[in-house]
Amino acid sequence: MPLAAVLLLCVGCVSTATTQKTSTGYKPPSGNYKVIVMRPDIAASVLTAGGQLEQREDWTNQARENVLDALRAQQELRGGQATVTVTSGDDPALRDLNRLHEVVGQSILLHKYNPMAQLPTKKTSFDWTLGKLATDFGKSAGYDYALFLFARDSFSSGGRVALQGIGMLGCIVGVCILPPGGSQQAFASLVDLKSGNVIWFNYNASAMGDIRTPAGAAELVNRLLEPMNTEPKAKKKT
Amino acid sequence: MTKGMKTMNMRKRIASLPLTLLALLPLTYMAGCVEGYTLVDAKQTPVATNAYNVQPSTAWNRMPKYFSPTKFEETWTHNGPLLDSLAFIGGLPEGQALIKQTKKDEKRAPLFRADMTPQDLASMVEASYRIQGITVFNTESVDPVDFLGGKGVRVRYNYAPTDGMTKKGSAVLRVVDKKLYAMKLEGVSSHYYDSAVSEFDLLVSTATLPK
Amino acid sequence: MSGSRRQFLAGAGVCACCLPAFASAKVLDTGIEAVIGPGYEPIDQDERGMWQSLERLEEAIRTSPKRLDAPKFDAYTRGVVERLVQRPVPDLRIYVIHDAAFNAAMFPNGMMVVNTGLAVRIRNEAQFAAVLGHEAGHYFRRHQITQYRSVRRKAAASAFFGTLTAIAGVGLAGSMVDVALLSSMYSFSRTQETEADAFGIKLMARANYSPSAASEVWKQVIEERKASAKLNDKKYKDASKSAFSTHPATDERMVDLKETAAKLAEGGNFSDHRDEWVAITQEHMPKLLEEQINLNDAGASLYIIENLAQDGWTGLLRYGEGEIYRLRAGEGDADKAAAAYATAITLPDAPSEAWRANGYALLKAGKTEEGRASLNKYLELNPGAKDAGMVRYTLTQ
Numbered sequence: 001m002p003l004a005a006v007l008l009l010c011v012g013c014v015s016t017a018t019t020q021k022t023s024t025g026y027k028p029p030s031g032n033y034k035v036i037v038m039r040p041d042i043a044a045s046v047l048t049a050g051g052q053l054e055q056r057e058d059w060t061n062q063a064r065e066n067v068l069d070a071l072r073a074q075q076e077l078r079g080g081q082a083t084v085t086v087t088s089g090d091d092p093a094l095r096d097l098n099r100l101h102e103v104v105g106q107s108i109l110l111h112k113y114n115p116m117a118q119l120p121t122k123k124t125s126f127d128w129t130l131g132k133l134a135t136d137f138g139k140s141a142g143y144d145y146a147l148f149l150f151a152r153d154s155f156s157s158g159g160r161v162a163l164q165g166i167g168m169l170g171c172i173v174g175v176c177i178l179p180p181g182g183s184q185q186a187f188a189s190l191v192d193l194k195s196g197n198v199i200w201f202n203y204n205a206s207a208m209g210d211i212r213t214p215a216g217a218a219e220l221v222n223r224l225l226e227p228m229n230t231e232p233k234a235k236k237k238t
Numbered sequence: 239m240t241k242g243m244k245t246m247n248m249r250k251r252i253a254s255l256p257l258t259l260l261a262l263l264p265l266t267y268m269a270g271c272v273e274g275y276t277l278v279d280a281k282q283t284p285v286a287t288n289a290y291n292v293q294p295s296t297a298w299n300r301m302p303k304y305f306s307p308t309k310f311e312e313t314w315t316h317n318g319p320l321l322d323s324l325a326f327i328g329g330l331p332e333g334q335a336l337i338k339q340t341k342k343d344e345k346r347a348p349l350f351r352a353d354m355t356p357q358d359l360a361s362m363v364e365a366s367y368r369i370q371g372i373t374v375f376n377t378e379s380v381d382p383v384d385f386l387g388g389k390g391v392r393v394r395y396n397y398a399p400t401d402g403m404t405k406k407g408s409a410v411l412r413v414v415d416k417k418l419y420a421m422k423l424e425g426v427s428s429h430y431y432d433s434a435v436s437e438f439d440l441l442v443s444t445a446t447l448p449k
Numbered sequence: 450m451s452g453s454r455r456q457f458l459a460g461a462g463v464c465a466c467c468l469p470a471f472a473s474a475k476v477l478d479t480g481i482e483a484v485i486g487p488g489y490e491p492i493d494q495d496e497r498g499m500w501q502s503l504e505r506l507e508e509a510i511r512t513s514p515k516r517l518d519a520p521k522f523d524a525y526t527r528g529v530v531e532r533l534v535q536r537p538v539p540d541l542r543i544y545v546i547h548d549a550a551f552n553a554a555m556f557p558n559g560m561m562v563v564n565t566g567l568a569v570r571i572r573n574e575a576q577f578a579a580v581l582g583h584e585a586g587h588y589f590r591r592h593q594i595t596q597y598r599s600v601r602r603k604a605a606a607s608a609f610f611g612t613l614t615a616i617a618g619v620g621l622a623g624s625m626v627d628v629a630l631l632s633s634m635y636s637f638s639r640t641q642e643t644e645a646d647a648f649g650i651k652l653m654a655r656a657n658y659s660p661s662a663a664s665e666v667w668k669q670v671i672e673e674r675k676a677s678a679k680l681n682d683k684k685y686k687d688a689s690k691s692a693f694s695t696h697p698a699t700d701e702r703m704v705d706l707k708e709t710a711a712k713l714a715e716g717g718n719f720s721d722h723r724d725e726w727v728a729i730t731q732e733h734m735p736k737l738l739e740e741q742i743n744l745n746d747a748g749a750s751l752y753i754i755e756n757l758a759q760d761g762w763t764g765l766l767r768y769g770e771g772e773i774y775r776l777r778a779g780e781g782d783a784d785k786a787a788a789a790y791a792t793a794i795t796l797p798d799a800p801s802e803a804w805r806a807n808g809y810a811l812l813k814a815g816k817t818e819e820g821r822a823s824l825n826k827y828l829e830l831n832p833g834a835k836d837a838g839m840v841r842y843t844l845t846q
Binding site for chain 3: 355365389
Binding site for chain 2: 099103104107117121128129131
């Protein structure tokens with residue numbers, strides 16, 4: 001991908017706050033419900049001085065464990081029959097479902113979080129679906145909802161931290177170069193398996209938190225998923 | 239800020255963008271965030287610079303010009319190009335290809351000729367995909383179809399994109415006055431192609447050339 | 450040897466027998482030994498990390514829509530590897546991937562990937578063994594972990610990233626595959642390539658495969674690239690390292706391998722097992738040729754077809770030849786295509802598509818009755834043809 005194309009993107013098109021999207025009339029799951037958590041798509045990497053992302057398997061495994069624990073804890077607090085199942089990559093139906101979700105999730109990110117790529121037909125609505133793949137799965141596996149989680153967390157290597165120092169100094173002198181120390185990007189979707197529709201979606205990019213630690217993972221999970229549990233206010237942000 | 243610094247600043251910012259958006263950036267805009275998707279109402283609409291008219295029964299989103307660089311083409315989408323896309327080609331003259339190429343490419347996209355047989359037209363579609371790096375492409379059917387007041391060729395196919403799930407497609411092509419007219423629907427094979435294909439078939443059958 | 454083939458080779462500017470004069474053509478040191486044995490497991494942390502990343506890659510490949518499910522070919526490949534290493538390899542996993550590039554790779558965690566683009570360019574089992582033996586060399590000499598460490602030290606260019614994740618259909622966005630990992634799997638130093646060549650040819654000779662097959666493989670790759678460049682009016686660059694190739698094909702490597710083969714072949718009884726190779730690839734050849742021909746690189750495709758035809762022109766190869774000309778559609782190509790199709794249908798193994806192509810070509814030339822007869826024959830041979838609807842319609846016009 002040519003960096004030139006990337007450089008022309010207008011800065012500030014991407015929000016760094018948490019902002020959720022929901023379908024019309026969204027009500028958080030309540031009562032007795034069964035939710036399946038898809039194998040979280042998580043990777044933890046080190047951001048090298050050259051700007052490369054190198055995945056660290058040990059960090060990734062740690063992060064995945066922590067996020068799963070946090071998810072279990074969070075769902076337990078909610079009540080309902082939350083089954084946190086770690087799906088493997090082997091079941092073809094789940095694999096297709098995850099692949100489809102990835103493409104739909106990317107589309108939501110692109111068309112709902114970047115004002116320049118907004119789709120006029122979806123300006124005031126949020127309708128994205130996983131269709132029959134999701135409804136068939138819900139029926140055969142006996143779940144009401146499916147929760148998908150995607151997270152990428154990157155950390156500075158030593159070289160990068162040194163660069164940061166220079167950057168901050170540069171800022172004082174009037175020339176601002178602030179390489180981020182590492183950042184965290186995550187999104188989650190809740191799919192109603194009766195309709196197959198994505199009824200809730202949240203995206204978060206932040207420079208804080210470390211999902212390699214249980215506390216960091218819990219913080220991510222809460223920040224990302226807590227809004228799922230409240231009915232949105234009358235005026236929806238879209 | 240010097241240009242070099244600005245570049246570095248941008249690079250740092252971009253390095254911080256989520257991987258998902260980084261991957262999608264080529265799908266967004268090139269020339270400075272000016273133009274976006276525009277609404278296509280559910281009524282008779284000219285396409286590909288007035289090459290012909292179609293009658294959509296639902297609203298669509300017209301994709302930014304970046305995706306359709308020549309005046310012979312135009313593309314719409316319902317849910318975004320990652321999920322579905324509907325392309326129109328009108329009045330493409332002989333000697334042009336369906337895809338853009340540099341002189342360096344060893345694989346040459348077939349150039350349209352007015353004397354192309356149905357097999358040649360189908361090959362042009364398949365080759366255009368393969369030359370762009372698609373390695374799994376399966377033709378499902380090739381049939382005659384009414385398009386713009388005469389018989390065209392309809393090729394139905396599926397393929398494995400480099401990213402994501404397999405996609406299905408339907409391409410309708412017809413030569414009129416030595417020029418190529420075509421419509422092509424593509425969609426993710428799970429749900430998205432199926433939910434658009436009846437509208438596509440309707441658009442094909444009701445498309446009309448200008449008087 | 451048909452006249453057109455001789456002409457073609459001459460036209461490509463390559464003499465089949467002569468090689469460039471290299472003062473330093475050398476015999477490779479085939480005394481090198483494996484540095485790992487069966488059942489090897491990594492100990493170092495970074496190597497374990499590499500294996501874990503490879504696990505993820507393997508899962509992506511295993512479930513990829515690009516994977517060609519070909520159990521007979523997998524078993525055959527396993528057999529060749531076993532003959533090369535002279536012991537069973539129950540832990541080896543083999544994956545064939547739809548990719549028109551000439552490539553194969555053996556990963557340190559015991560996974561082997563073979564491109565369809567390799568299969569279409571190989572003429573016999575000895576040539577296949579040459580490539581597999583070369584890959585085994587990288588494996589047994591632990592070249593990948595060395596490269597992995599080297600790449601991780603530098604801020605390596607991720608030019609490979611996009612193309613290589615494309616192998617597994619693993620998108621950038623969903624990708625959990627390490628950039629450094631992939632770069633290191635596919636780029637080796639010259640010393641490492643030489644070692645792999647030496648190791649591979651040693652294994653071949655020991656398993657009684659014709660050692661000369663190794664240099665033949667590279668000769669074919671080089672000649673194909675020259676043919677492609679010529680028909681595209683471009684300059685051929687020796688050792689042009691394409692992003693896809695594990696093996697930068699150079700005249701030097703080819704010459705060294707030829708020299709080494711001559712030495713090893715002294716007083717031996719070798720075979721190239723062509724019949725076995727043909728038998729096992731036969732069912733896949735139509736699809737493999739379609740994948741290559743539809744790239745519309747006429748020089749390369751014609752070379753490949755002519756190369757395969759050295760063992761005899763078949764209906765499938767003549768049909769392929771016709772398709773190449775039909776697609777290119779340059780001046781005079783329509784006639785060349787028509788001639789090729791006309792020949793194809795006289796041969797016993799002609800695919801039904803040859804009758805279709807022949808029919809359309811005849812119609813185009815104004816020979817309506819013959820054209821229709823040929824199209825009808827196509828429908829007769831292939832009543833469930835995917836384009837039967839279109840052909841039937843054409844017959845009503």
